[in-house]
Amino acid sequence: MNVRLRHDAIVRSLRRNGTSTVDALAEEVGASRRTVLRDIGALRDEGYVIHSEVGRGGGLQLDPQSMQPRAKLSVPEVFALLISVAAMRAAGNLPFSELADAGLAKIEKALPSDKVKDLRAFLECLHIGQLSPLQDLSDMGKMDPDLLVAFETAFLGRHFIRFDYSDAKGRKTERQVEPQAMLILPPLWYLVGWDPARDDFRHFRMDRISNPEAVPTTSFRRRHVPFEDDVCPYSELRPERRSSHSW
Amino acid sequence: MNVRLRHDAIVRSLRRNGTSTVDALAEEVGASRRTVLRDIGALRDEGYVIHSEVGRGGGLQLDPQSMQPRAKLSVPEVFALLISVAAMRAAGNLPFSELADAGLAKIEKALPSDKVKDLRAFLECLHIGQLSPLQDLSDMGKMDPDLLVAFETAFLGRHFIRFDYSDAKGRKTERQVEPQAMLILPPLWYLVGWDPARDDFRHFRMDRISNPEAVPTTSFRRRHVPFEDDVCPYSELRPERRSSHSW
DNA sequence: GAAATGGTGCCAAATATTGTCACCATTTGT
DNA sequence: ACAAATGGTGACAATATTTGGCACCATTTC
Numbered sequence A, B: 001m002n003v004r005l006r007h008d009a010i011v012r013s014l015r016r017n018g019t020s021t022v023d024a025l026a027e028e029v030g031a032s033r034r035t036v037l038r039d040i041g042a043l044r045d046e047g048y049v050i051h052s053e054v055g056r057g058g059g060l061q062l063d064p065q066s067m068q069p070r071a072k073l074s075v076p077e078v079f080a081l082l083i084s085v086a087a088m089r090a091a092g093n094l095p096f097s098e099l100a101d102a103g104l105a106k107i108e109k110a111l112p113s114d115k116v117k118d119l120r121a122f123l124e125c126l127h128i129g130q131l132s133p134l135q136d137l138s139d140m141g142k143m144d145p146d147l148l149v150a151f152e153t154a155f156l157g158r159h160f161i162r163f164d165y166s167d168a169k170g171r172k173t174e175r176q177v178e179p180q181a182m183l184i185l186p187p188l189w190y191l192v193g194w195d196p197a198r199d200d201f202r203h204f205r206m207d208r209i210s211n212p213e214a215v216p217t218t219s220f221r222r223r224h225v226p227f228e229d230d231v232c233p234y235s236e237l238r239p240e241r242r243s244s245h246s247w
Numbered sequence C: 001g002a003a004a005t006g007g008t009g010c011c012a013a014a015t016a017t018t019g020t021c022a023c024c025a026t027t028t029g030t
Numbered sequence D: 001a002c003a004a005a006t007g008g009t010g011a012c013a014a015t016a017t018t019t020g021g022c023a024c025c026a027t028t029t030c
Helices: A003-017 A022-029 A033-046 A075-091 A097-109 A113-124 A145-157 B003-017 B022-029 B033-046 B075-091 B097-109 B113-124 B145-157
Strands: A050-053 A059-062 A126-128 A160-166 A172-185 A188-195 A200-205 A209-215 B050-053 B059-062 B126-128 B160-166 B172-185 B188-195 B200-205 B209-215
Touching: A003 A022, A003 A033, A003 A059, A022 A033, A033 A050, A075 A097, A075 B075, A097 B003, A097 B075, A172 A200, B003 B022, B003 B033, B003 B059, B022 B033, B033 B050, B075 B097, B172 B200
Parallel strands: A126 A172, B126 B172
Antiparallel strands: A050 A059, A160 A172, A160 A209, A172 A188, A188 A200, B050 B059, B160 B172, B160 B209, B172 B188, B188 B200
């Protein structure tokens, strides 16, 4: 008998009978005592809560609550998780990131494939740089959620994005750019866009952008974003270029 | 690589790329052509509809409508995701963290309640500080997975943890401490422990710890860890104290 | 015809699972 | 106090499964 089938059989038996013993289960599923104990360990690792009491009258019991409904996440939620883990990865050699990847892999597997394509496309343009020094920590205003929505729409739909911008000296301009990438240098986020009017890349601190709006177009094209010192807002930080996405 | 993981990887790859070839998949998942073909057969048996065309320009294609299983994460995977998002949160005011929290809340709801308690307990002792400057970036050795396992065991089981330590000057000592917290100042991780022999807190760079081992005890007690300048390894960084866990 | 593709059968090698056995710890009934 | 019933662990050899390599076939496209 297969491992999976045996696990299923054990769970079903516990569900049916409410309680049982290792030896009884062993005979029921046609395996040895040791194997059943191993299986129970595996089931516990998977999250099943199996109470056990030793001694006469003891036995195993499956906690009914451990068979909760599985998580059903919305696409934006998955999206947010993906960004978190990608950022973790970029932030340095952090433990557990492989596990987190495995978890996300499962989540990704459960998503409709067209959404997955969207998410990946969006992440392709996320560049998470090396972490910033403490300067500017208090400078970051609250991120405008509308901007993110507008950017996501613009990026996925290959639209221009139009917004009002205040530069470091307080000068206000109106911009319309092809959104090419987002650059994250915590705690600051930048929009990297190609400005057709200036025929060049420009980067914009996202907290200085207001009234964002996606503008449908046909001429949008994806460009290679040169993350060189002249584009990077904090040239001294040498933001790491993420060349491959392992998950 | 496990069979299940490989199957997952294949499905994900097909979802992502839309189409692929046996050889490409074989290289991607690190298995032989034959194995991939067997896997594809197995997946078809499971109900996945995988179209295939032979000849130049042919390849495999996953029918998007064939299957949409829900995500079912293992407890360690959820654990890793939680840490990722907690780290994101601590790293600064990053967008999407609310969404990620919402997603995790759903995942948490789907977990058995005692596991949730474990996760929370572990996270209680995770202090993620402000991000470090670029110094020391290459200094971090590869994290020993055993150490994390030992620490998790010790923390959840309220055990001491014993290990060999080499300090900055290369002096080697053996330590036995009550694990009180983990301090993360990317890319460095620290174990903050109460040293009964010295009747004081000590912190240890986790890459300088070797031969970790959980030591059962009855006298362990949780203490309030003072994250003050004299404890924080990078006093200039003023690690942010996480006062509440919103998820 | 050559190259690229999916697909199958076979078998030895590599890997994973399983059973056996010897223990240990706890609880309960006599 | 003792025995029996229970869960649990470690080690190791036996067994089962998975995997890789190979030869080969069929179809399609250039």
